[in-house]
Amino acid sequence: MRKLKDFKNAKQTNNKKRDRASMFLAMFVVLMLAVVARVVMLDNGSVGDNGKITVSRPIELSFSDVIRRAEDIKTMEIRGDSATGTLADGTKYNATITYDPEMLATLAKSGTSITIDTSKTFFEGLVTFAPLLLTILFIFWILRGFRRSGPAGIGRSLIGQNPTKIATGKPKTTFKDVAGIDSEKQELAEIVDFLKHKDKYKTLGARVPRGVLLSGQPGTGKTLLARAIAGEANVPFFAASGSDFSGIIVGLGVAKIKEIFEMAKRNAPCILFIDEIDAIGQKRSTHSYNDQDREQTLNQLLIEMDGFANDTGIIVIGATNRVDMLDQALLRPGRFDRQVYIELPDMAGRREILDLYAKKVKIGSEVNLQDLARGTTGFSGADLENLLNEAALHAVRNGRSEITSDDVEEARDKIIMGPRKIRKMRPEDIKLTAYHEAGHAFVSLMYADITDPIHKATIIPRGRALGMVQHLPIDDKVSMTLDEVRANLSIYLAGRSAEEIFFGANKITTGAESDIAVATRLARYSITTAGLSKRVGLAAINQVGTFGTRGALENASEKTAELVDNEIKAWLDAAHADATKQLTKNKKTVEKLANALLEHETLTGEEIREIVFGKKKTANKTTKKTTVRKNAKAKK
Numbered sequence: 066m067r068k069l070k071d072f073k074n075a076k077q078t079n080n081k082k083r084d085r086a087s088m089f090l091a092m093f094v095v096l097m098l099a100v101v102a103r104v105v106m107l108d109n110g111s112v113g114d115n116g117k118i119t120v121s122r123p124i125e126l127s128f129s130d131v132i133r134r135a136e137d138i139k140t141m142e143i144r145g146d147s148a149t150g151t152l153a154d155g156t157k158y159n160a161t162i163t164y165d166p167e168m169l170a171t172l173a174k175s176g177t178s179i180t181i182d183t184s185k186t187f188f189e190g191l192v193t194f195a196p197l198l199l200t201i202l203f204i205f206w207i208l209r210g211f212r213r214s215g216p217a218g219i220g221r222s223l224i225g226q227n228p229t230k231i232a233t234g235k236p237k238t239t240f241k242d243v244a245g246i247d248s249e250k251q252e253l254a255e256i257v258d259f260l261k262h263k264d265k266y267k268t269l270g271a272r273v274p275r276g277v278l279l280s281g282q283p284g285t286g287k288t289l290l291a292r293a294i295a296g297e298a299n300v301p302f303f304a305a306s307g308s309d310f311s312g313i314i315v316g317l318g319v320a321k322i323k324e325i326f327e328m329a330k331r332n333a334p335c336i337l338f339i340d341e342i343d344a345i346g347q348k349r350s351t352h353s354y355n356d357q358d359r360e361q362t363l364n365q366l367l368i369e370m371d372g373f374a375n376d377t378g379i380i381v382i383g384a385t386n387r388v389d390m391l392d393q394a395l396l397r398p399g400r401f402d403r404q405v406y407i408e409l410p411d412m413a414g415r416r417e418i419l420d421l422y423a424k425k426v427k428i429g430s431e432v433n434l435q436d437l438a439r440g441t442t443g444f445s446g447a448d449l450e451n452l453l454n455e456a457a458l459h460a461v462r463n464g465r466s467e468i469t470s471d472d473v474e475e476a477r478d479k480i481i482m483g484p485r486k487i488r489k490m491r492p493e494d495i496k497l498t499a500y501h502e503a504g505h506a507f508v509s510l511m512y513a514d515i516t517d518p519i520h521k522a523t524i525i526p527r528g529r530a531l532g533m534v535q536h537l538p539i540d541d542k543v544s545m546t547l548d549e550v551r552a553n554l555s556i557y558l559a560g561r562s563a564e565e566i567f568f569g570a571n572k573i574t575t576g577a578e579s580d581i582a583v584a585t586r587l588a589r590y591s592i593t594t595a596g597l598s599k600r601v602g603l604a605a606i607n608q609v610g611t612f613g614t615r616g617a618l619e620n621a622s623e624k625t626a627e628l629v630d631n632e633i634k635a636w637l638d639a640a641h642a643d644a645t646k647q648l649t650k651n652k653k654t655v656e657k658l659a660n661a662l663l664e665h666e667t668l669t670g671e672e673i674r675e676i677v678f679g680k681k682k683t684a685n686k687t688t689k690k691t692t693v694r695k696n697a698k699a700k701k
């Protein structure tokens with residue numbers, strides 16, 4: 066509360082300062098104009114007076130006077146539409162004339178000596194001086210910008226200018242709002258305790274952290290956690306983003322850093338949160354102009370962090386997803402010496418996060434959140450929240466009053482695969498897709514005891530996929546056995562096998578592209594990185610790639626590279642042959658599956674098992690695995 070008021074005041078002073086600056090500018094312009102005008106006038110004056118001292122006041126002559134008294138006029142100097150000179154009796158005169166050749170002729174005839182002054186009139190002068198004037202104004206304007214934002218600053222208007230850039234207030238968020246990352250919460254509980262009981266730590270002389278660095282992928286809850294710390298400790302929370310500190314104007318970053326720290330000091334104890342801290346704290350490398358500015362900003366941050374006493378009660382929390390990019394200086398003791406890495410939530414964590422957000426929406430009792438947690442490997446907290454929100458939207462769109470498992474499925478598929486494609490497909494393409502997916506599904510069931518259970522099969526196009534078979538892991542998998550690798554290769558290639566069996570070798574399609582890519586990657590990883598191939602052995606040939614990435618054959622001689630290529634081909638061929646064999650043996654069942662897909666478009670894992678094994682045998686979920694195995698054998 067107090068903070069918000071402060072904030073307003075700061076803005077008002079800024080406005081005042083800005084007004085003063087405008088006035089200053091206006092005065093400057095007037096002054097400049099005056100100077101220019103004066104230059105022109107002095108110039109004219111000197112021509113007019115010819116250096117002589119005027120004794121008497123000149124008389125005024127009108128244009129007609131001039132014509133009438135042409136004989137009397139001894140000299141005339143013409144400047145624009147005014148003329149000066151002396152009469153025959155020595156009297157000085159001023160005249161307003163029209164520049165008229167007739168008049169000149171008359172005067173000349175009467176013996177007047179005429180000089181026409183071509184030096185500039187006032188307005189002509191202004192035009193000539195305009196570029197110069199503009200340049201001066203421009204320089205002044207830039208200087209003004211510099212001063213306003215520079216360290217020496219006339220005005221501290223930075224935050225006033227961008228009031229939205231700094232979020233402030235005492236957050237209501239607490240640790241209860243953060244789910245699934247308990248160990249991280251525990252690590253940070255100490256910070257909360259320190260903020261709450263500063264004096265306890267002071268008397269003990271304990272060194273308390275000044276800076277905490279939260280690292281982790283986007284959406285893992287770093288900001289949320291920082292807010293929750295402030296909320297738990299009931300202290301103000303200031304948030305800025307590293308990207309706000311870099312600008313076109315040099316010195317802006319430094320001034321902004323000073324500003325937020327000043328604000329924090331005025332409001333201590335408090336949390337000062339700097340998101341995307343890598344934008345300021347990147348390793349110092351090149352020496353471009355931009356980098357120099359950033360370096361100054363980083364230095365200022367370090368100075369500020371070193372500057373406040375340990376018991377001030379300011380905790381600076383930085384967040385980044387690129388901790389490897391950070392300058393080591395930031396990580397030294399007394400700066401961000403506490404580092405907490407927030408991982409993507411595991412299955413249990415995902416369940417907790419889903420439970421948390423499920424409370425905030427109306428969700429049907431038949432929705433299985435545990436299954437959803439299983440099927441969302443790699444989802445961040447933010448993704449999971451988004452998923453339930455998408456599901457709620459889908460429910461509303463379909464006129465439902467609560468979220469069903471359909472809505473959840475739709476939302477999940479949309480996030481993973483992209484929105485449904487309304488694609489006009491030829492009937493023969495749809496048919497081929499159905500057989501292709503039926504092939505995957507069937508071979509999956511054959512290996513149900515060692516691979517992830519099948520979740521569903523669909524021929525609804527989505528993203529780039531024409532159809533798909535999804536599996537749900539039972540738990541978080543950290544490694545695979547050789548058997549599992551082989552089984553998965555068979556499942557991946559079973560789509561192509563089905564195309565060949567039911568449509569013929571010449572009718573196979575490019576639709577198996579991604580299956581082949583995934584299978585090749587898995588085989589390559591197993592052979593070159595995981596040492597699963599007897600022929601290639603235990604050598605780590607591919608050190609760049611991890612699972613799922615290709616990587617170069619770094620440590621391979623040409624011979625080894627060839628061996629690897631042959632081995633990959635052998636594994637894939639074997640898997641393809643295995644899938645073909647299983648599908649050929651069970652052609653009728655696969656056909657039944659394909660027809661069911663054509664009819665219903667989507668089949669759940671349960672429905673697929675029913676079609677393949679019959680109803681009764683799948684009723685008991687707990688014995689499902691052994692049942693599957695037995696039946697698979699019985700089918701032969």
Ligand code: ADP
Pocket residue numbers: 242243244245246281282283284285286287288289290384418421445446447448450
């Ligand atoms: P980050 O700062 O790591 O990018 P955020 O804290 O901004 O992530 O997370 C975005 C949103 O996602 C949060 O506001 C919150 O709604 C949700 N969220 C992320 N992680 C969690 C979590 N562990 N528990 C509850 N909600 C979370």
Ligand code: ZN
Pocket residue numbers: 501505557560561576577580
């Ligand atoms: Zn496929």
